Amino acid sequence: MNLTLKIWRQKDSNTKGQMVDYKVNDISEHMSFLEMMDVLNEQLVNSGEEPVAFDHDCREGICGMCSLYINGEAHGPDRGVTTCQLHMRMFNDGDTITIEPWRATAFPVIKDLVVDRTAFERIQQAGGYISVNTSGNTQDANAIPISKEAADEAMDAATCIGCGACVASCKNSSAMLFVGAKVSQYALLPQGQVEATERVLNMVKQMDEEGFGNCTNTGACEVECPKGISLENIARMNREYLKASLKG
Amino acid sequence: MALDSKVPKGPIKDKWTTYKDKINLVNPANKRHIDVIVVGTGLAGGSAAATLAELGYNVKAFAYQDSPRRAHSIAAQGGINAAKNYQGDGDSTYRLFYDTVKGGDYRSREANVYRLAEVSANIIDQCVAQGVPFARDYGGLLDNRSFGGVLVSRTFYAKGQTGQQLLLGAYSAMNRQIARGKIEMYNRHEMLDVVVVDGKARGIIARNLVTGEIERHSAHAVVIASGGYGNVYFLSTNAMGSNATAAWKIHKKGAYFANPCYTQIHPTCIPRSGDYQSKLTLMSESLRNDGRIWVPKHMDDVMAIREGRKKPTDLSEDERDYYLERRYPAFGNLVPRDVASRAAKERCDAGYGVNATGEAVYLDFASAIERYGKEQAKIHNIKDASKAKITELGEKIVEAKYGNLFQMYEKIVDENPYKTPMMIYPATHYTMGGVWVDYNLMTTIPGCYCIGEANFSDHGANRLGASALMQGLADGYFVLPYTIGDYLADDIRTGKISTETKEFDEAEKAVKDRIDFFINNNGTKSVDHFHKRLGKVMWDKVGMARNEQGLKEAMAEIKQIREEFWKEVKVPGGASEMNPELEKAGRVADFLELGELFAKDALMREESCGGHFREESVEESGEQKGEAKRNDQDFAFVAAWEYKGEPADAVLHKEQLEFKDIELKQRSYK
Numbered sequence: 001m002n003l004t005l006k007i008w009r010q011k012d013s014n015t016k017g018q019m020v021d022y023k024v025n026d027i028s029e030h031m032s033f034l035e036m037m038d039v040l041n042e043q044l045v046n047s048g049e050e051p052v053a054f055d056h057d058c059r060e061g062i063c064g065m066c067s068l069y070i071n072g073e074a075h076g077p078d079r080g081v082t083t084c085q086l087h088m089r090m091f092n093d094g095d096t097i098t099i100e101p102w103r104a105t106a107f108p109v110i111k112d113l114v115v116d117r118t119a120f121e122r123i124q125q126a127g128g129y130i131s132v133n134t135s136g137n138t139q140d141a142n143a144i145p146i147s148k149e150a151a152d153e154a155m156d157a158a159t160c161i162g163c164g165a166c167v168a169s170c171k172n173s174s175a176m177l178f179v180g181a182k183v184s185q186y187a188l189l190p191q192g193q194v195e196a197t198e199r200v201l202n203m204v205k206q207m208d209e210e211g212f213g214n215c216t217n218t219g220a221c222e223v224e225c226p227k228g229i230s231l232e233n234i235a236r237m238n239r240e241y242l243k244a245s246l247k248g
Numbered sequence: 249m250a251l252d253s254k255v256p257k258g259p260i261k262d263k264w265t266t267y268k269d270k271i272n273l274v275n276p277a278n279k280r281h282i283d284v285i286v287v288g289t290g291l292a293g294g295s296a297a298a299t300l301a302e303l304g305y306n307v308k309a310f311a312y313q314d315s316p317r318r319a320h321s322i323a324a325q326g327g328i329n330a331a332k333n334y335q336g337d338g339d340s341t342y343r344l345f346y347d348t349v350k351g352g353d354y355r356s357r358e359a360n361v362y363r364l365a366e367v368s369a370n371i372i373d374q375c376v377a378q379g380v381p382f383a384r385d386y387g388g389l390l391d392n393r394s395f396g397g398v399l400v401s402r403t404f405y406a407k408g409q410t411g412q413q414l415l416l417g418a419y420s421a422m423n424r425q426i427a428r429g430k431i432e433m434y435n436r437h438e439m440l441d442v443v444v445v446d447g448k449a450r451g452i453i454a455r456n457l458v459t460g461e462i463e464r465h466s467a468h469a470v471v472i473a474s475g476g477y478g479n480v481y482f483l484s485t486n487a488m489g490s491n492a493t494a495a496w497k498i499h500k501k502g503a504y505f506a507n508p509c510y511t512q513i514h515p516t517c518i519p520r521s522g523d524y525q526s527k528l529t530l531m532s533e534s535l536r537n538d539g540r541i542w543v544p545k546h547m548d549d550v551m552a553i554r555e556g557r558k559k560p561t562d563l564s565e566d567e568r569d570y571y572l573e574r575r576y577p578a579f580g581n582l583v584p585r586d587v588a589s590r591a592a593k594e595r596c597d598a599g600y601g602v603n604a605t606g607e608a609v610y611l612d613f614a615s616a617i618e619r620y621g622k623e624q625a626k627i628h629n630i631k632d633a634s635k636a637k638i639t640e641l642g643e644k645i646v647e648a649k650y651g652n653l654f655q656m657y658e659k660i661v662d663e664n665p666y667k668t669p670m671m672i673y674p675a676t677h678y679t680m681g682g683v684w685v686d687y688n689l690m691t692t693i694p695g696c697y698c699i700g701e702a703n704f705s706d707h708g709a710n711r712l713g714a715s716a717l718m719q720g721l722a723d724g725y726f727v728l729p730y731t732i733g734d735y736l737a738d739d740i741r742t743g744k745i746s747t748e749t750k751e752f753d754e755a756e757k758a759v760k761d762r763i764d765f766f767i768n769n770n771g772t773k774s775v776d777h778f779h780k781r782l783g784k785v786m787w788d789k790v791g792m793a794r795n796e797q798g799l800k801e802a803m804a805e806i807k808q809i810r811e812e813f814w815k816e817v818k819v820p821g822g823a824s825e826m827n828p829e830l831e832k833a834g835r836v837a838d839f840l841e842l843g844e845l846f847a848k849d850a851l852m853r854e855e856s857c858g859g860h861f862r863e864e865s866v867e868e869s870g871e872q873k874g875e876a877k878r879n880d881q882d883f884a885f886v887a888a889w890e891y892k893g894e895p896a897d898a899v900l901h902k903e904q905l906e907f908k909d910i911e912l913k914q915r916s917y918k
Contacts, residue, residue, distance in 0.1 A: 012825060030521045032660075038526055038776075045774040045829065050821045053828055055314065057487040059527045061656065062412055063318040078659070085659050110458055111826045118435065121315055125427040129420035132377045134299040134725045136367075141376040142334060145388025155381040155406055158413060162317060191379045 001027050001093035005040065007052055008100045010109050013116075017109065019098075029089040033076060034059060034066065036088055054113040059084040061226065064161030067168070068113055069100040074165035074224040082163060082226045102164050104173035106211045117164050119210035120178065126206035127199035128182045130191050150188050157184040159227045166221035166229075172213030177221040179207050180233035187240050197244040204241055251504070251888055251903045254686040255359040260909045261341075264363045267687075268730055272737035279304030281743070282736050283467040285452055287439045287494050289316030289422070291415055291717055292700025293473030295724030298421035301430035303729055305736075308465055309422070310434045310454060312489055312831075317419040320475060320487040321720060324411025325532035325653065327393060327403035328717040330368040335392055339400040341365045346910060348715060351397045351584050352680070352708020353858035353878060354912050355510070357886070357905065359687060360705045367726040368718050372404055374725060378417040382406050395713035396533055397584035397917070403714045408532050408653045414717055418724070437463075438831065439494045440759045442470055442501050442696060445751045449498075449696035453752075453759045457831065460824040462760055464752050466745035468736055469695045471728065472498055476679035476701040478511065480839045480846065481791075482783025484676035485517060485530040491835035492842050495683050495702050503691035504888035504901060506704035507681035508842065509850035512711055512859045513792050514677035515588035518660055519608040528675040529660060531611070532653055533713040536581045538616035538646065539670070541588070543600040543609050545569045553602050560602070560610055560669050571595055579917040586710045586859045587917060589674035590876075593792050596673070603671055612669035617642035674792060678716060680707040680859065681849075684888040684903075688731035689723060692888075695735060699723035704886065709858025763823050766833045771816035775832045778813045782806060782836070782843055790847050795863040799851040803844055803896060810840040844895035849887055852900065855879035872914060880912050 002025045010017025024040050031039075034056050041051035057065040066083040070076035076086045091097065099113065107115040132138065158181070166177035183200050186192025192199070215234055222231045256267040274282065282305050286297040289311040297309040297316075311319060333339040344365040349356055372390070376382065382404050383391040392401040406413040425431040436457040443451040443466070451466035477492035478484035499505045516531045544550050545567055552558035571591055573580045583591075592609050595601070602608050621642030625633040633641070643666050647654065654665050661671070683691050683698040685705055691698050700720040707715065746752075789802035813836070821827040856865040856876035865877045886903040 028522055028524065031524050032526070035524050035526050039524060042774055042776060045818060045820055048818075048820060051829060053826055057313060057318060057489050058320060058323045059488055060323055060485075060529050062323050062409065063313070063320070063487065064315075065313060065318050080655065081659055085656070087659065087662070089662060114826065117314055121423075121426075121433075121435070124420070125423045129424040130377070130379045131424060132374075133302045134295070134374055134421070134729070136370050136374075136726060138370075138373040138377040141332070141372045141382075142389050146384055147388050148384045148386050151381050151384040151388075154379075155383075155413075158381050158416065159407075159409060161412075162315065185381065186379055189379050189381065191377060 001029065001088070001091065003027055003091065004096040006096060006098045007113070009052070009112055012111055013108055027088055029087070031088045032059070032084060033068070033070070033086040033088065034084050052113065053111045056084055061085040062161060064163040067102050067115060067163055067165070069102060069168055071098050074102070074168040075226055080226060080228060082161070102168035104167045104212070106173065106175070107164060107167065119212070120162055120164065120175070122210065123175070123179060123203055123206045124182065127195070127202040130186065131195060144190055146189060154185045154188040157181045157188065157229065157233055160229050161227055163226065165224050165226060167212065169220040169224040170213065171218065171220070172216060174215045174221070175207050175212040176215040176234045176237065177225065177229055177231070179203055180237035181229050183237045183240055184233040187236060196240065197247050200237065200240040200244045251684070251901050252686065253357060253903055254688060255357070256687065260359060260362045263359055264366055271730060272734045274733050274737050274740060276304050278740040280306070282306065282739060283308065283745070284469050284471060284732070285465060285467040286310070286471045286473060287452065288319065288473035288475060288700070288702070290319035290321035290473065290475060290700060291411070291418060291720030292724045293471070294319065294415060294418035294422055295721050296471055296473060296699060296728050297431055298418060298425055299725055299729045300732070301425035307425070307431045308434065308467065309431055310437045310439055312436065312438045312457060314435050316422055316433065316435070317416060319415065320490050321415045321717070322412045323487065324717055325408040325530065326395065326534040327405035327410045327714040328371065328414060329395070329402050329712070329714045330372045330404060330718065331365055331402060332369050332372060334390060335401045337400045339402050343400065344368060344402065347398045348706070348712060349708065349910050350915060351710055351712040353710050353915055354708065354880070354884065354907065355507070355857055355905065356706055356708030358907060358909060363727065364706050364719060364722050367722045370726060371718060371721045375414060375417050378420060380406065380413045380417045393534055394537055394582065396536060396582045396588065397579070397712045405534070408534070408650060411717060414721065418721070440497065440834065441755045442498050442693070443751050443755045444501050444693060445745070445749065448694045450745045451747060451752065453755050455759070458826055460822070460827065462756055464747035464756060466747045468739045468742060468745065469697065469732060471697045471699060472683065472702055473700045473724070474702050476682065477839070477842055478676045478679055480782065480843050481676040481786045482779050483520065483525060483528050483787070485514060485528050488527060491838070493835050493838050495698070496838040496842055498683065498691060498693060498696055498698070500891050502693045503696060503698070504684040504890055505682070505845065506684035506886050506888045507709070507849065508846040508889070509790070509853060509860050510680035510709045510858060511676060512585055512678040512680060513589045513674045515585055515592055515674050516611060516672045517675035517677070518657065519603055519605065519671055519673040529656065530675070530677060531657060531670065531672060533585065535611060535650060535653065538649070539581065539611040539613050540570055540615055541572050541581055541609055541611055542568045542570045543595045543602060547599065550600050550602065554604060576917045583917045584710060584712060589792055590861060592674055607673045608671040609673065610669035611672045613646055613665065614669070617646055617666070620645035678711055680704065680709060680711050684886065688734065689728050690731070690735065697728060697732060699728055709860055762834070763830065766817065766819040766830055767823050769817055769819065771818040773816045773818060775817060775819065775829060775836050778809060778817065779836045779839070781809050782840055785809070786843055786846070790850055793861050793863050794850050796851065799847050802847040803851070806840065806844040806847065807896070810844070813837065813840055841895050845889060845898055848896060848898065849889065852887060853883060855883045857883070871918065872916065878914070884912070
């Protein structure tokens with residue numbers, strides 16, 4: 001198929017960007033979206049132009065690096081996939097495809113389609129861990145039975161890949177699905193209880209300081225999340241936060 | 249220089265304990281004055297950085313991704329082995345040790361493997377304490393599954409995302425130390441050289457991938473944890489950015505590179521679909537617990553399937569050739585990876601491949617769905633369940649076990665694997681070879697360590713499933729933090745290492761010169777053009793089956809591609825900005841050297857062992873006819889190569905392997 005691409009180009013964080021049109025031809029429907037971008041970039045390199053910078057790495061939907069806003073949707077029109085798993089069979093010959101970076105104050109553009117997501121790092125550093133050293137003397141892994149239900153629910157929350165699609169999809173640029181997932185994983189497990197109060201307070205405080213917006217329950221994040229992280233995690237975080245605030 | 253593996257004396261089961269008791273330690277007050285650089289933040293690097301920081305060292309960690317959590321360990325699916333024997337099925341430290349040495353086709357160092365098996369149980373305890381949500385059974389205890397090449401269930405897992413969960417565990421431990429200021433994290437940075445001062449590794453030169461700035465970082469020791477070199481094939485299951493640069497740079501500064509030809513071609517990957525393909529996707533080996541591998545028995549059925557006249561589900565049981573079950577009745581579909589890959593290639597080379605390219609076999613879940621369905625009908629007391637009901641119940645179980653993998657397959661291939669068998673084919677996955685290290689995990693450069701996939705030590709010529717995660721975390725959490733102390737104990741009075749020395753000047757200049765060359769070369773061909781050509785030579789001549797003539801040709805062809813690369817490569821953009829093409833150029837330049845050494849190593853090793861299969865070395869008669877033939881008389885050694893300029897001039901050093909606790913045997917899975 002032959003396509004027109006409208007792509008956000010921006011030299012660096014200090015320069016103003018703009019949309020630029022490109023044409024790519026003979027795109028196979030079996031290609032992944034990023035392989036289509038490879039075709040464009042090879043074309044640009046061969047004609048002496050600078051290729052389009054975009055984040056990507058594992059190309060199997062798990063590293064969370066890829067982050068394109070395609071035709072107004074995070075990770076494009078398919079559901080339950082990252083951009084690298086999106087395939088060109090979702091598009092038609094003659095289509096015009098608009099490709100933008102994640103848009104959020106807390107995710108400044110570094111170049112073209114690459115954004116800075118280190119705000120997520122700082123939120124995790126504020127409390128996204130259990131304080132246990134590597135001693136070799138931790139108790140036996142089976143010492144505390146954990147119900148299958150709790151373990152499975154914790155796993156569902158822990159499956160978040162930290163890509164930021166939730167923020168990009170939210171009209172308020174809220175990071176509550178991301179933070180809620182991490183808070184939930186530990187809240188559901190006995191190991192996480194000891195530091196639960198401090199954890200939720202510190203992570204939410206850091207989230208607010210990074211300039212993410214608030215949650216108004218539109219649910220757009222859940223729809224666009226490539227890993228199907230549920231809104232329940234936001235509710236659980238709110239409960240944890242309330243509980244922690246009351247404890248002081 | 250003679251290779252000294254520094255394996256401690258004494259019985260194998262006491263070596264590590266006795267050694268730890270006698271090793272030099274650095275007292276807590278002195279650790280504050282010692283800096284350690286860790287390059288790479290996957291399971292090995294991430295766990296090492298976190299543990300070293302907990303101990304009190306000042307750690308600087310480097311990742312080329314925008315977060316340590318994105319290292320490619322994250323993509324490991326199936327699980328992690330540990331000799332816990334929770335299933336009571338006869339597992340033990342010795343059995344894990346034995347399986348790993350046998351699975352590695354008797355080409356690994358016994359003492360290292362025993363230590364790995366010994367610390368394996370502790371890894372699970374540590375990860376559970378960190379909040380890793382491993383799969384559990386209804387009683388709330390940890391669940392296990394089985395992997396290829398073993399007869400017990402010792403694999404712990406978190407759905408099909410075990411690597412992700414373990415890495416997030418190590419990442420959370422890192423975050424705790426970053427917050428305390430004990431780890432300085434350098435995201436979007438790439439190490440471009442190691443700096444050696446007075447014969448010791450004392451720092452690195454790194455490029456800030458956002459600004460293009462070249463930076464100097466000093467330390468008392470440097471730890472390389474940068475993963476494997478599978479991308480030398482261009483197409484592999486590795487991440488797009490996975491590269492050998494850090495490992496290759498230390499090789500060029502004096503670290504020997506061991507067994508580069510030991511590469512794992514994983515049997516269950518999604519077949520390639522066209523020339524535009526950028527990477528291959530793995531389907532976890534755990535699928536072989538329930539999937540049966542087959543091709544049609546008759547050639548006319550093969551043709552009918554390729555032309556779309558028949559579907560795989562149209563073929564009856566006796567029209568199918570379950571070739572692994574036929575050839576290896578004892579292990580069946582769970583033979584080790586190298587054996588399964590070669591068997592698939594054998595069938596496809598004979599013309600039985602089931603897709604248009606002729607390079608695909610089926611992985612079929614119909615039997616498992618029926619078996620689970622009947623079991624569920626019984627559990628739920630459904631009498632005379634219809635076939636549809638049984639299928640429905642069975643599919644639910646299969647979904648619970650492998651749901652995310654099935655979904656991934658469907659998204660890529662656009663076929664429903666619950667209803668029609670998956671198509672799979674082998675692809676480059678893991679490199680057992682790597683930087684040579686001694687028992688302390690130190691390379692031949694004093695003060696330079698190498699851990700995880702980047703080193704060579706534990707998997708011999710073939711790695712068993714679910715052992716990579718085990719090794720990465722064993723090295724990082726439990727081995728290196730001890731052994732590095734023995735070296736650093738001599739550095740307590742050294743003080744801060746200066747970066748204003750001629751060694752740093754020279755290393756930085758070499759890095760800058762190379763970058764300037766790429767930017768100013770203005771050639772005619774893209775970096776990918778050369779990478780793809782290299783990959784094709786590697787796959788065709790240094791792939792699943794190798795022979796003398798092909799390997800000689802490969803060496804010559806790679807050299808020629810390399811020479812052309814340095815004349816014709818074109819890198820747009822500038823040096824002082826984010827420039828992904830420039831990053832790729834540096835990595836491919838290193839692959840073009842490594843590839844030639846790889847072929848040279850494969851040419852030298854005139855035997856078949858593990859992932860290395862020489863067509864000249866096969867069993868010619870008896871029950872094992874046609875199987876790989878090892879030559880213990882002449883090749884029971886580690887091949888460690890010393891850099892001498894051109895890869896073809898590399899000098900071979902041999903570390904003879906001694907097997908005191910395991911008898912060397914033909915590896916039979918029949």
